[in-house]
Amino acid sequence: MSAQDRTSLDAERADLQGPGPEDRTAPPEVEDEGSWHRMHPLSPLARGWIAMVVVIGAWMNTVVNGLVGDFTGDDGEPDPSSDPPAILDFFLGLPEWVFYGSMAAIGAIIAALGALYVWWFTRYQVTETHVRLRTGLVFRQERQTRLDRVQALDIHRPLVPRILGLAELRFEVADAGETSVTLRYLKHDHARRLRKELLGAIGPGGKGGARAGAKGAVASGTPSPGTDQEAGSTAEENEEELLLSLPLRRVVLARLLTVSFIVLTVLAVAAVVLSFVFPEVILPMLLGFIPTVLALGGTLLKALEISWSFKMYRTPEGLRLRYGLINKTSQTVPTGRIQALAVYRPLLWRKAGWSLVHVNVAGYGGEAGGDSAGNRSVLLPVATDGDLNVLFREGLRIPHSDDLTGLVLEGLMGEGDDASRFVSSPERVKWVAPIVRRRYGYAVTDRMLLARGGRAYRQCCVIPHNKLQSIGVSRGPVARRLDLADVSLHSIVGAVRPTIYRMDFADAQAFVARQLERGRSAPVVEALTESPASPSDGPASPAGDLPALPWDRPRAEHPARTEQSLPGPAEASHRPAPAYGAPGVPPGLRRPGASS
Amino acid sequence: MSDPSDLLTPLRPDDPAARPDSSPGQGQWKGISRRYIPVRLINEVIGGVFMLAATGWPVVLKLLGPFSGASWWWLLPWPALVLVITLVNIILTPRRVRAHCYREDPDEFLVRKGLLVRRLVVVPYGRMQYVDVNSGPLLRAFGLAEITLHTASPQTDTKVPGVTAEEANRLREHLTERGEDRLIEL
Known part of the structure; x- marks a missing residue:
């Protein structure tokens, strides 16, 4: 770490301590509010290193070529057939390498000025309620995100910024497929400190300032290549408890x-x-x-x-994943923000008993295996059954997760109805899906809904009742003929799309009716008692007498809604919603600079 | 506009939305406005004309000369296919519009649609994020609007095209009110 870098860091820290001189740029309507900060001074280098390498490479190339050309006597006269303006004669009279070299140098200077411009006019502000990012002078853009809408906070460290000791901090909100605000780049430790502060405010750990106690210091983590360990970062690692580490x-x-x-x-x-x-x-x-x-x-x-070097930690704020071969990423999934899970078991992993877990978390968006967003939907790349158990216990906060794990394994490996807690498709489905037929099925516990499918690439989706957004029932001509229906369980945007395929129609109707009922009462059921999964949705009654559908009940009361002020400790993220635009000020948030 | 219920295709027992007779206090299925049929027809015709132009230009060129060497067998099937598809769409449009209906229950909003593949979407009000009301120039000319109820899931397809403007406003107010009553956090 060079002395220069150190001073810039100090300057940055001084900047963080309170309202700086830049405060005048804040618009008058923002009252409370911390100062505006710039990104780390090295970030232009980290962002534009490819361009710089190209420019420098081109320059070196011409210079070397020119020198070699000079020595060999081939000094590259300009083409006499072209007729340049007289002003250029002087330049064109120069040896070619000087000409191109200086052009490249000018280009590099312009690029550097541009980068400096971008850096200078990019500022961010973290207040008690919002994070704002302001870019540009001519085309000014200001993005802001309410902190209580932030669903996940990730630190991402691509190779070059990692070498420079920098990191980018991503704020993920629901409703946007892409990351809503990205601070690119901050000093790694600063990013971690900021994340910790903000997660304390966002996640349930921040409720009432309760930090859930510093866990037994399993600081086993990740020696960061960023070298300088500060008080803030070690304190953070003290709160991390290693849950899983993939060998x-x-x-x-x-x-x-x-x-x-x-x-x-x-x-x-x-x-x-x-x-x-x-x-x-x-x-x-x-x-x-x-x-x-x-x-x-x-x-x-x-x-x-x-x-690569995948590790999962428990923090007061939620699950933290760290991984990366070239680009190190540290992802935090706040407690209670897992919207749906899918456990996959490919054919070749069956013998080893491994599975892959994808997850829907608001803000990650994207499809499985797509771009980086698809990557981030992976919650566990190679899990044993024991790992699944840990994941369910910690990620879904289920006290007796063995039941759920058993049920998921049944969902992965089970077939047909026999002695199974899964309700599977009726036998007539063999006319449309002879191979997969016995794999289709669903199961219901008092908190979760499971849908299984797939023969070679087996899968089992898990969605909590209280995360179900809506239900779709669809029937094509063949399904109508065979009296079947597909029921899709709509989760938020993401890689996991649970669907129960080819159910008996009467069964599907009963299922939808009961599911809607459960959706109403789910927040109360969420209390920390989980009875063993009961097949509450047994195979439906004979098709003759259709069970009452939701629209045939007398108008229901809403005890669940009115008693929502009693969330269990694990469900603290379900705080009574500040509906449409009421500014929920998260408690316990301090200024980012005020830490340590 | 007359009683909307006479627009409905009677629910057949194999429809996803089929149910025993509704009891009092429950919502009624409401069809979308009959005026939406011409809107949809105009859309189909415009789309058909564009597709016809996109597939039919070689035929014109053959008639005019430049493509005179090409065989009719290469040129004709595509515009013919477009014509057939457009015609089928036009013929089915009134039935499709009549099959599209919605219903407000005390706790859920329901939308059903589709002739060949019949779909039903059930949205608990508490899951509603926001309500969209759109009306393009064509819809406005017929005094209609399109209302969509959004949840956090992109799969929730609750577009109700072609309700009257007053009904759209009423629905928006009604849905927003119920959604706010019961909002469930993500």
Whole structure:
């Protein structure tokens, strides 16, 4: 760490201590409110390093070429056939390398000025209620996010910023597929301190300022390459309790046991064999393999990226995941913000008993396996059954998670009805889905709803009753003919889309009716008692007498709604909603700089 | 506009929304306005004309000369297909519009639609995030509006096109009020 860097850090810290001179830029309508801060001075370098490398490389290239050209006597006269304006004659008279070199230098200076401009006019502000990011001078943009709407706070450290000791802090809110505010880049420790402050305010840990006590210091974590450990960061690690850590052997083996790796191996073997048999086709064949190899290799690398040195911690604010091979990421899923889970078990992992867990958390958006958003939906890349149990206990805050784990495993491996807590599709489904038929099914516990499916790539989705947004029932012509229906359980936007396929129609109707009933009472059921899962939705009554549907009940009272002021400790995130725009000031939030 | 209930396709027993006779105090299925049929027809015709232009230009070029070498077998099937699809859409439009209906229950908002694939969406009011009321120029010309109830899930498809402007306003107020009463945090 250079002395210069140190001073800039000090300057930044001084800046954090209170309203600085930049305060004049704050608009008058903002009353309370902390000062505006700039990003770390090195962030332009971290953001634009590719451009800089290109410019410097080009410059070096021309310079070296020019020097070599000078020595060899080929000094690259300008093309005499072109007729440049007279002013340019002087420049064009120069040796080529000086000309291009200076052009590149000018370009670099302009780029640097541009980066400086962007940096200078990018400011952020963290107040007790909002985080605001303001960019640009000519085209001014101000984004703001209410802190009580923030669903997750992630720290992301790509390679170059990591080398520079920087990190980016992402604020995720519901309702936006993309990250709503990204502070890019802050000093790593500063980002962690800020995150801790804000999570304390957002998550249930911040309720009443209760920090849930400093857990037994399992500071086992992640030695950060950012080198300078400060009081704030060690205190943070003291509050982290290691829950899971994926052994490297399992991570690598799991990658070896994937379709993409096997295809890659087969291709490699085929290439070797073919090159012995037909040596003359080797070149075109290799060329033909390139796209496939690139695509598969990319998939592998991405999967490794999310499972490498994967660790899950419990913090007062929620679950924290740390992982990364090249780009280190630290993700925090606040307690009670898991909207739905999907547990997958691919064919090749079945023997080892591993599964992959995807999750819907508001703000992450995206589809599974898509861009970085898809990556972030992975909650556990390679989990054993025991890991699943830990995840359910900690992530869903279920006291007796063994039941749920057992049920999920049944959902992954079970088939048909026999002695199962799952209600599966009727036998006539074999006309439309002969292979998967016995895998379709659903189960209901008093807090969760499970839907299973898939034969080779088995899956079991879990969605808490109180996270269900709406229910869809659809019937195509074949389904009507066979008296079937698909019931989709609408979760928030994300990788997990639980659907119960091909249920008996009467069964589906009864299910929907009961589910709506449960949705009303779910917040109360959420008390910390979980009785063993009961098949409360037994196979439906004979189709002759349809069970009463929700629209046929007399108007229901809403005890659940009115008694909502008694959330269990685990459900503190369900604080009575500040409906539409009431500014909920999270308690216990201090100024970001006031920590330590 | 007459009693909206006479617009409804009677619910067949195999409809996802089928139910025993409704008891008093429960909501009634309400169809969308009959005036939406011409709107939808105009839309279908406009879409058909565009698709016809997109697929039919080689035919014109053949008639004018430049493509005279091309076989009719290569040129004709595409515009013909577009014509058939548009025609089917036009024929089915009145039935589709009549099949689209909604219902306000004490605790849920329900929308059903579809002829071939029949769909029902049930939204508890507490899950509602916001209500959208849109009306494009064509809808406005017919005094209609389109109302959508949004939850946090993109799968919740509760678009109700073609309700009258007054009904849209009433629905918006009503839904917002009920949603605020029962809002459930994410």
